[in-house]
Amino acid sequence: MAGNESSLLTVRDVDVRFAKARTLADIVLRRPAAAVHAVASASLELRPRETLGLVGESGSGKTTLGRAILQLHPVAGGEIRYRGRSVHDPMPDWQRRLRREMQMVFQDPYSSLNPRLTVTQTLGEVLRFHRIVPDAGVAAEVARLLDVVGLPRSMADRLPRAMSGGQRQRVGLARALAVRPTLLVLDEPVAALDVSIQAQILNLLSDLRAEFGLAMLFVAHDLSVVRHVSDRVAVMYRGRLVELGTREEIFLRPAHPYTRMLLAAVPQIVARKRVRPVQAATDMNAAVVGGCPFAPRCPQAVDRCREQVPATAVLSETHSAACHFAAT
Amino acid sequence: MTTTTLAPSALRAEVARWSPSLWIGIGLLAFIVLAGLFAPWLTPYDPLRQDYGAALRAPDAAHWFGTDSLGRDLFTRSLYAIRTDLVIGFWTTYVPMLIGVLLGAYAGLKGGWFDAVLMRVIDTALAFPFLVLIIVILAILGPGTQNIYIAVFLVGWTMYARLARAEMLVESGKDYILAARTLGFPTARILLRHALPNVINSSIVFSMSDFVLNILLVSGLSFLGLGVPAPTPEWGAMVAEGKDFMQQAWWISTLPGLMIVLTGVALALLGDGLTHRLGDRHVTGH
Structure with missing residues (x-):
């Protein structure tokens, strides 16, 4: 299937993993080396x-x-197409x-x-x-x-x-x-x-x-x-x-709380209003297995965010965000 | 090729950056090499000519280093031995360096099974003391100059491969290597033109001490009777011949021994100077 005619580069559901060195425990337990997910099902055009x-x-x-x-x-997964190939x-x-x-x-x-x-x-x-x-x-x-x-x-x-x-x-x-x-x-x-x-x-x-x-x-x-x-x-x-x-x-009109956090971090000559400081990634490993990866740092997170991965909400033809509250 | 031709001013600027140890090292080594090259004009004697009437003479105006038990002039033999030892030292250093740097740099760049296999081979070779391994190989092949070459070529590359691989691991992560890959350059071009000139410095510096060690190795093997065969003038063999006469004729072992020391000092100074000269690129480079 050739990609969209108007697109030069299509990245669809791309995964990139970095394998950690296989430890002795991995060998003894006969499991593959642990991997870090550097990119998880990323799509863009x-x-x-x-x-x-x-x-x-x-x-x-x-x-x-x-x-x-x-x-x-x-x-590791997905496809990258240039001019449809x-x-x-x-x-x-x-x-x-x-x-x-x-x-x-x-x-x-x-x-x-x-x-x-x-x-x-x-x-x-x-x-x-x-x-x-x-x-x-x-x-x-x-x-x-x-x-x-x-x-x-x-x-x-x-x-x-x-x-x-x-x-x-x-x-x-x-x-x-x-x-x-x-x-x-x-x-x-x-x-x-x-x-x-x-x-x-x-x-x-x-x-x-x-x-x-x-x-x-x-x-x-x-x-x-x-x-x-x-x-x-x-x-x-x-x-x-x-x-x-x-x-x-x-x-x-940023829809994702993380985007809003990044925007708040941009220095401004004239401060429009007091902004919440960016929260540091305190404990990355606490990242919720079944929930939104941003939930531990999100000021708006509710129980649902820790339990359910948010689907990508389409806000306009060009605008989408992966947040339960994006559409509201 | 990779460097533009040195204009006279560039050469002068280069020379101005030489440290005293580099100067002295180059001077001493040049002196030794020239003495070896012009040996026939520097001494009236033949290095192989025996003269029983003049055996075991102490150093004097006619025989600067004295004579050995067969009446051969030791100064003459020491000069001709420069040829033997430097030639053997050169080949036993730089052939392994070439092999080792290429293999190690390729392993560091590519990784994977080639790297894994190469490193295990090197670990195994380095688990044995170098001299013991050489002696074992010579015991199998028999003594002689040609077999010394074979034995050292088989084992000597391992240190260089390890050095070059370690440097390459650092270098291969740098963006200019990634840029070369992005431009679609083949691996051979990336390795030879881009990576090697930037990883070879430590091997060049190491080769200076390795050169000394290889001269000592050849001398040691000759001392043990596994090295250069008998009449050929060679410093280690001369030291060995003198050991039976230490009581009556100290000069037979001592003076050729000092030649080894002098060569060692020259190469060590050269290596030290090169470390600073090649090393300061990294400092100004950033």
Whole structure:
């Protein structure tokens, strides 16, 4: 079954598990190693030229989901389709095409570049490997990429250690853009940068999106960052998608208590009213076996929340939330 | 290839970062290597020529290191032995290093059954004392230079594989390796071009002490009669020959022994200097 015609990327019921090391007790009792559920039946869709913000606190599985889409983590269940075709289809031509169409920008600009390669070497390798331009045109293409990400051409022969965090992040972006992708997964691309640099990179991203018609999956823990760049926003909590909606819906009419908590944590210049502080995840392991995973931290939780997993309530064509009280 | 050609100014900047121990180590080693290369011009004697009339002479102006029981000039033999020992030391260090680093880095990058099997093989090999294992293999194969190579190649790679795997485990989690995978680069390219240059430093530093240990190993084997066969000048064999004459002729064992010490010191200083030179990349790198 091909996915929705209008969708570029379809993620349906995806599970990602991390196996813990098999302990002696596991071997004696002949049971498999315990597993951590990093992502549990996550579903989302990304349309061409659209930016979807994926937010959640650390440990919510948002980075893992982003990496699973690029096949950096194996998927335990569900399916990920790109243009209607499974990304796990092993046909070499398809895999090569996927590598050119989907790219990733990483969080840590200090470890995302090979410390021994200059900017020209890093970008040139990508251009030559994927034959983006003829070999004779590599130098010119490197210069063009530097212009695109706003780096002076004099940076071309620098090693990463001679560059600032923001400059390195621009090189990481240029490397991803070198293959001329359609879809960019951005894993917290500004979280490691100074606030003033963050704004520059976010502006650059909006420009690039407009210029190249890129679709983006923007992973972040900070709602205020996502607000600038996203058309739609997905909120994850402990491996599950708890709310999905357009930017306006999420920021103006949040339906899930966790989304409201995250919004309350966004610093505001003028406080509109006193907000309840975010409650820390005191005891994650207390998470209810048969109930809503957010119940232990939820200010609205009632007995029903601890007993019954909430179904996803559809609030509008674009807005849904996994909460018993979402519809009210 | 991975580094641009060193312009004269870049070379000068590189040299300016050398520590005193690196300088002294390189100088001493160069001195030893040159002495070995130019041995025929540095001494009038033949290393194999016997002269019973001049046996057991103490060091003097004609024989700087004295002579042994067969009247051979020990200074000449010590110089020619540089060739034997450094060549054997080089191969017994760097062939295992090449094998070990490749296997270990691949295991660290890929994990899975290959990693599990390799690590168990290494655990087993390292459970035996190195020298005992070598002696067992030589007892099976018989003594001789060629068999020393085979024995050391069989066992010597294990330490390097372990080192490279440990470094690779750290490196393979870094985002630039993930980025290379995202770009669809094949494993061989990721391993050789991206990972190896970043995991090989500790092996290079370790190879300096390993080089010394291998020279001592060859000397030790020759001392036991399992090493380099008789007339070839070799420091360990010379020390062994001198042990029967320790009372009358201390120089036969002592002076070739000092050559081993000198080479050891040179390599140790070089290793120490390299540790600092290669290590400071990590400091400035962040």
